[in-house]
Amino acid sequence: MTQRPPRTRTIGPWTPLADFERLVRALRRSRGFSLYIALCNVPLFRADMVRQLKTMVGRPIVEITLRRECDPHEAVASARNEAPEDVILFIYGLEALLTSVDEKGAREVLSQLNWRRAAYRRLDRPLVFWLPEFAVPLLARNAPDFFDWNSGVYEFKVPEVARLSMLTETLNQLPGFRSAEEGKTRERMALLKGLGDEYSGKTPAERLAHARIALQLSQMHEQLAEYQAASEAAAAALELFSALGDERGAASVMRQAANIDIRVARYGEARGKVQEALRVSRGGSDRAGEAAALHQLGYLAARLG
Amino acid sequence: MRRDPNHRRLRLSPEKMFYQTLADGQTSDSALFVHHAEQLKAPQCHIIYTVPVWLVFNVNLGDAFAETDLIPMVKVFESDGQTPSAEGRRALFEVVARRVNVERVFEKPEIVERLVEMSGGSIRDLLRLVRFACDETDDRIALDHCEAPIRRLIRDYDQLVRDEDIERLRQVHRLRRVAGDDIPGRLLHLRLVLEYQNHQRWADLHPAVLAIPRVREWLER
Numbered sequence: 001m002t003q004r005p006p007r008t009r010t011i012g013p014w015t016p017l018a019d020f021e022r023l024v025r026a027l028r029r030s031r032g033f034s035l036y037i038a039l040c041n042v043p044l045f046r047a048d049m050v051r052q053l054k055t056m057v058g059r060p061i062v063e064i065t066l067r068r069e070c071d072p073h074e075a076v077a078s079a080r081n082e083a084p085e086d087v088i089l090f091i092y093g094l095e096a097l098l099t100s101v102d103e104k105g106a107r108e109v110l111s112q113l114n115w116r117r118a119a120y121r122r123l124d125r126p127l128v129f130w131l132p133e134f135a136v137p138l139l140a141r142n143a144p145d146f147f148d149w150n151s152g153v154y155e156f157k158v159p160e161v162a163r164l165s166m167l168t169e170t171l172n173q174l175p176g177f178r179s180a181e182e183g184k185t186r187e188r189m190a191l192l193k194g195l196g197d198e199y200s201g202k203t204p205a206e207r208l209a210h211a212r213i214a215l216q217l218s219q220m221h222e223q224l225a226e227y228q229a230a231s232e233a234a235a236a237a238l239e240l241f242s243a244l245g246d247e248r249g250a251a252s253v254m255r256q257a258a259n260i261d262i263r264v265a266r267y268g269e270a271r272g273k274v275q276e277a278l279r280v281s282r283g284g285s286d287r288a289g290e291a292a293a294l295h296q297l298g299y300l301a302a303r304l305g
Numbered sequence: 306m307r308r309d310p311n312h313r314r315l316r317l318s319p320e321k322m323f324y325q326t327l328a329d330g331q332t333s334d335s336a337l338f339v340h341h342a343e344q345l346k347a348p349q350c351h352i353i354y355t356v357p358v359w360l361v362f363n364v365n366l367g368d369a370f371a372e373t374d375l376i377p378m379v380k381v382f383e384s385d386g387q388t389p390s391a392e393g394r395r396a397l398f399e400v401v402a403r404r405v406n407v408e409r410v411f412e413k414p415e416i417v418e419r420l421v422e423m424s425g426g427s428i429r430d431l432l433r434l435v436r437f438a439c440d441e442t443d444d445r446i447a448l449d450h451c452e453a454p455i456r457r458l459i460r461d462y463d464q465l466v467r468d469e470d471i472e473r474l475r476q477v478h479r480l481r482r483v484a485g486d487d488i489p490g491r492l493l494h495l496r497l498v499l500e501y502q503n504h505q506r507w508a509d510l511h512p513a514v515l516a517i518p519r520v521r522e523w524l525e526r
Binding site: 025148151249 | 429439443451461467479491494
């Protein structure tokens with residue numbers, strides 16, 4: 001005799017966290033095709049939710065990660081064909097196919113989703129598309145027929161306590177990212193962006209988190225040779241640190257902006273930024289910042305002969 | 306595709322065509338049904354094409370197609386927007402009752418009535434609301450469980466409304482009709498605006514759209 005899955009409790013007041021229980025119920029009851037959209041910005045938190053869902057739902061769950069250049073329907077159909085009949089398919093990574101970097105490609109993906117929605121229905125299995133917040137309006141507005149078939153949008157916001165520990169953990173892991181391969185760096189970037197979206201920016205602590213995230217994103221974009229995006233993230237970080245009166249943070253952003261200039265051989269601009277960073281660090285008695293700026297100036301002097 | 310039991314008549318019912326705006330500003334639907342009507346009628350069999358409701362009003366399909374039947378939203382209010390339509394609500398209640406045992410699933414029939422009202426007469430949204438309500442509990446659905454499904458529907462519609470739509474939405478709400486080409490097809494296609502056809506043609510915003518705070522704020526200005 002199979003063990004009955006644990007009973008969920010009846011939900012009281014409406015809260016986004018209650019969406020976990022709602023999704024459990026929906027998945028337990030779903031038969032044949034149904035389309036669910038689970039909104040979650042942070043892959044770490046998503047992994048945790050999925051782990052719990054697997055225990056609660058009492059049905060096999062197969063996870064599919066869509067890669068760039070893949071045909072989403074083909075990827076889902078192929079996973080479905082190899083899975084047991086009562087499977088639920090969890091689909092990740094659609095957002096990677098919807099980036100603004102490749103607008104034409106994104107439009108194509110959305111258009112295909114829209115007109116091939118019946119093909120998804122023919123898969124005859126419950127599908128859960130896990131998406132970050134930014135991707136849901138894109139889907140709703142640009143693939144409206146597909147979105148219209150959704151049987152529910154479920155929102156998974158990271159609880160504040162977990163959010164802070166995830167951010168700390170992620171930022172602490174970052175020093176090693178420079179040696180990481182591109183895929184890993186992009187994963188980290190997605191995680192950071194997700195964490196950034198979780199912070200509303202209402203309190204100084206949240207704005208500081210935004211600033212730190214923007215700085216890290218700038219470094220990662222630089223690492224991937226995406227200098228325009230790196231500059232934009234650095235500008236955002238500088239604005240946030242300056243508004244918070246965090247001179248140490250602002251100086252580190254200036255040094256980062258100088259690094260980007262060095263990468264594109266704008267040595268004059270780079271020197272100006274490092275000198276400004278040096279002035280700020282000295283003013284704030286930030287000895288480590290001062291040392292970093294002097295090191296950068298030395299490097300620049302060597303490059304300029 | 307359906308074949309009748311004696312295999313003598315073939316009836317084609319193509320799935321709903323997807324809606325897309327083409328480079329010249331036309332939509333894929335209007336380009337297809339107006340400029341390629343002859344090809345669509347070419348197969349020697351009965352064909353039922355389904356088109357979005359706005360197309361019937363915005364282009365003259367009568368030129369090419371002998372018969373056009375309109376399936377409007379089921380009215381939950383009369384055209385004044387105030388008086389409940391008992392007939393429409395009864396029919397929508399029946400839609401639910403044919404699918405679920407209302408007495409066993411809901412504590413009170415009033416719960417279904419509330420969901421009916423919020424659906425604006427769209428069957429898809431009504432069934433989605435029922436499904437959302439079922440997500441709320443393992444027991445019978447109580448009146449308290451109505452709030453979350455309704456908020457979820459509002460949240461879904463909120464994803465669809467663009468800021469630049471709001472002025473047009475206000476216009477529909479004020480005039481209680483769709484003023485021809487002035488209203489982009491997408492507002493009807495996405496059911497942000499619902500059209501009714503009960504003796505007279507009239508329209509209003511979907512109740513879930515009316516409940517979106519930024520839309521409500523605009524309407525109250």
